[in-house]
Amino acid sequence: MMNAVRFIREKLGGYGIGAIVFFLLSLYSSLLGTLPGMVLWIFFGALALACIYAAFHSVWRYGLWLIGIYVFSGAGGYLLTHHDSVRLVGGMICEIIGVFILLSLIYRVIDMRKKTKHKHPLGLWFLSLLIFFVFANLSLSDWSYWLMDKTPLYIYTFSEIVIICSGVYVLWFLQEKISARNVCPVCDCELRVDKRSCPSCDGTESFFWCKKGEHHIIKCPSCNKLTLHGKKCIHCGRKLKKRVECRSCGSEHPLAEWIRL
Ligand SMILES: [Zn+2]
Numbered sequence: 001m002m003n004a005v006r007f008i009r010e011k012l013g014g015y016g017i018g019a020i021v022f023f024l025l026s027l028y029s030s031l032l033g034t035l036p037g038m039v040l041w042i043f044f045g046a047l048a049l050a051c052i053y054a055a056f057h058s059v060w061r062y063g064l065w066l067i068g069i070y071v072f073s074g075a076g077g078y079l080l081t082h083h084d085s086v087r088l089v090g091g092m093i094c095e096i097i098g099v100f101i102l103l104s105l106i107y108r109v110i111d112m113r114k115k116t117k118h119k120h121p122l123g124l125w126f127l128s129l130l131i132f133f134v135f136a137n138l139s140l141s142d143w144s145y146w147l148m149d150k151t152p153l154y155i156y157t158f159s160e161i162v163i164i165c166s167g168v169y170v171l172w173f174l175q176e177k178i179s180a181r182n183v184c185p186v187c188d189c190e191l192r193v194d195k196r197s198c199p200s201c202d203g204t205e206s207f208f209w210c211k212k213g214e215h216h217i218i219k220c221p222s223c224n225k226l227t228l229h230g231k232k233c234i235h236c237g238r239k240l241k242k243r244v245e246c247r248s249c250g251s252e253h254p255l256a257e258w259i260r261l
């Protein structure tokens, strides 16, 4: 269990976890069915979106695509539960727009992948996006049945959880596997990943090595951009520590003491 928590923390970072927690709180508030519940629903939702922005700062625009898919396929799912022709036609149009946004997102990502020359397989990513789309439909159609007949919101609740997880995965994958091109900020050449393990525990950390300039490159803890491992960040000017803190055990060691893997 602790390993799973550590794994998620390492992969997602604090803001990514914050986004999931706030989305879940927002979902819980929406189930209360009261006015304060609705206020909390919007409040936690806004906090979650702010966390999404902070966690996936380089790909947050794709979050807008996801919101578009959610709104249109959700509206489609909602309208298609009604049986008058006007709402059925409206539902079909919403579904078509939702599919269109989905396909244009896929098209853009394939294009970006070509440019950044990343070779990571997209299968799981496609699947997550499809799951996101299907469950947005399911969620809002269940919500519609609840509005009409006060049926329990089990499918809605489950679908929203699936939507939150798949949405976060879609953005995480784009940021970590597709858009992040590891290029030296000084020499503009491809960097080699230099994975090392903490001298105090078995936690690992990824550094970068620039072959051309023969320097270590790290992620600035303040602006998250790649910078020289030196006195201060070349982008935001933040003072950098000589020692690198382990995210697993919290101890600090000079880079040279970290064990090469
Ligand atoms: Zn360099």
Ligand SMILES: [Zn+2]
Residues within 6 Å of the ligand: 220, 221, 222, 223, 224, 225, 227, 233, 234, 235, 236, 237, 238
């Ligand atoms: Zn910085």
Ligand SMILES: [Zn+2]
Residues within 6 Å of the ligand: 198, 199, 200, 201, 202, 203, 246, 247, 248, 249, 250, 251
């Ligand atoms: Zn450690």
